[in-house]
Amino acid sequence: MTDSARSPHPLDEVIDVVSCPEEADLESVDELELTLGGTRWSVNPGVRLRLADPARQEAKRRRLLEVLSRPGPLWDPAKHPESEGESVAWLSDADAASDFAGVLTRVRSGISVVIQHDDRPLAVVHPVGPLRRTLSECIALAKAHEEETGEAPILEADFAADVEAVLKEREAWNPPAWE
Amino acid sequence: MESAGVGIIVDSSVIIAAERRGHSVRQILEQLQATLGEMEIALSVITVTELVHGVYRSKRPEQQQGRLAFVERLCRDVPVHPVALAIARLAGRINGQQRAKGISVPFADLLIGATALHLDYAVDTLDARHFRQIPDLSIL
Numbered sequence: 001m002t003d004s005a006r007s008p009h010p011l012d013e014v015i016d017v018v019s020c021p022e023e024a025d026l027e028s029v030d031e032l033e034l035t036l037g038g039t040r041w042s043v044n045p046g047v048r049l050r051l052a053d054p055a056r057q058e059a060k061r062r063r064l065l066e067v068l069s070r071p072g073p074l075w076d077p078a079k080h081p082e083s084e085g086e087s088v089a090w091l092s093d094a095d096a097a098s099d100f101a102g103v104l105t106r107v108r109s110g111i112s113v114v115i116q117h118d119d120r121p122l123a124v125v126h127p128v129g130p131l132r133r134t135l136s137e138c139i140a141l142a143k144a145h146e147e148e149t150g151e152a153p154i155l156e157a158d159f160a161a162d163v164e165a166v167l168k169e170r171e172a173w174n175p176p177a178w179e
Numbered sequence: 180m181e182s183a184g185v186g187i188i189v190d191s192s193v194i195i196a197a198e199r200r201g202h203s204v205r206q207i208l209e210q211l212q213a214t215l216g217e218m219e220i221a222l223s224v225i226t227v228t229e230l231v232h233g234v235y236r237s238k239r240p241e242q243q244q245g246r247l248a249f250v251e252r253l254c255r256d257v258p259v260h261p262v263a264l265a266i267a268r269l270a271g272r273i274n275g276q277q278r279a280k281g282i283s284v285p286f287a288d289l290l291i292g293a294t295a296l297h298l299d300y301a302v303d304t305l306d307a308r309h310f311r312q313i314p315d316l317s318i319l
Contacts, residue, residue, distance in 0.1 A: 130221075130298060131221075131258040131260075132186070132221070132258065132298075133219060133221070133257070133258050134217060134218065134219050134220070135208055135215075135218060135220050136212070138208050138220055138256050138257050139205055139209055141255070141256045142203075142205035142252070143205055145252060145256060146203070151248070152203035152204075152205065153204070153248040153252050154201050154203050155194075155195065155198040155201065155202065155249055156198075156242065156246060156249075157198065158242075159195065159198055159234075159246050160196070160198035162234075162236035162237065163191055163194075163195045163230060163232075163233035164192075165233075166229045166232045167191055167229060170287045170288060171285055171286065
């Protein structure tokens with residue numbers, strides 16, 4: 001892109017134009033040029049080659065637009081329940097800046113704080129070194145969490161059998177030899 | 180029982196042994212304290228991987244949620260140690276040296292054992308067979 005570092009147009013409009021070039025343009029010019037809203041855009045030869053497969057580009061364009069059109073953050077912790085838990089906290093940059101003492105309080109308790117800007121991860125503040133906690137401290141924490149949530153999850157029947165099956169799959173590691 | 184350090188890495192086998200007693204995380208910890216006395220305790224991320232794998236062996240969503248709630252509570256209450264660079268180096272050295280002697284250590288046991296050695300902890304497990312192949316590792 002030669003005329004502007006940033007497009008003044010919506011991304012989908014830009015993608016729509018560059019992903020549907022005329023075949024004649026691809027064959028007849030060394031450097032593809034596109035005009036969008038009165039602005040001339042040039043596309044380098046490497047990109048031009050990738051643009052030569054309209055079906056592939058159309059599929060990629062649709063996929064990208066689908067991702068970009070989703071409401072909320074691109075990474076949604078709610079869709080990844082296994083990643084939830086108090087070991088990681090997500091905060092906006094504004095919230096982190098207004099209460100950095102609170103961020104440090106969380107870090108001291110062993111929580112890594114992910115600071116986001118516009119729903120995208122920007123920085124992580126995490127404890128230095130391994131966290132050490134005694135059994136008494138863990139028990140006190142467990143009790144506090146039970147009181148806080150009113151719940152004390154227990155191991156349900158059959159879970160042990162399923163985990164035992166996982167443990168039986170532990171295999172020796174045979175890395176490739178150097179020679 | 181071999182000599183223990185100042186703390187323990189708890190293996191998955193110890194956690195799931197509590198199923199038959201229907202214990203909560205707090206009750207499991209209290210049981211460990213009654214048995215072992217006061218000491219530091221931790222999990223390896225490898226154990227968390229195995230437990231979460233066990234969660235998704237169930238095909239029933241409500242059962243998955245119940246299991247996941249237990250695992251997440253466990254991870255909130257007990258420190259979980261990642262396989263950091265120093266632990267990876269240690270595990271690689273142990274595996275290489277043991278392989279030269281014709282001894283193969285399962286990868287999960289290797290990483291859990293290396294984590295315990297790195298922290299100067301012992302491993303609390305109900306299946307010590309493979310952990311015994313890791314030199315200098317204390318096993319409960």
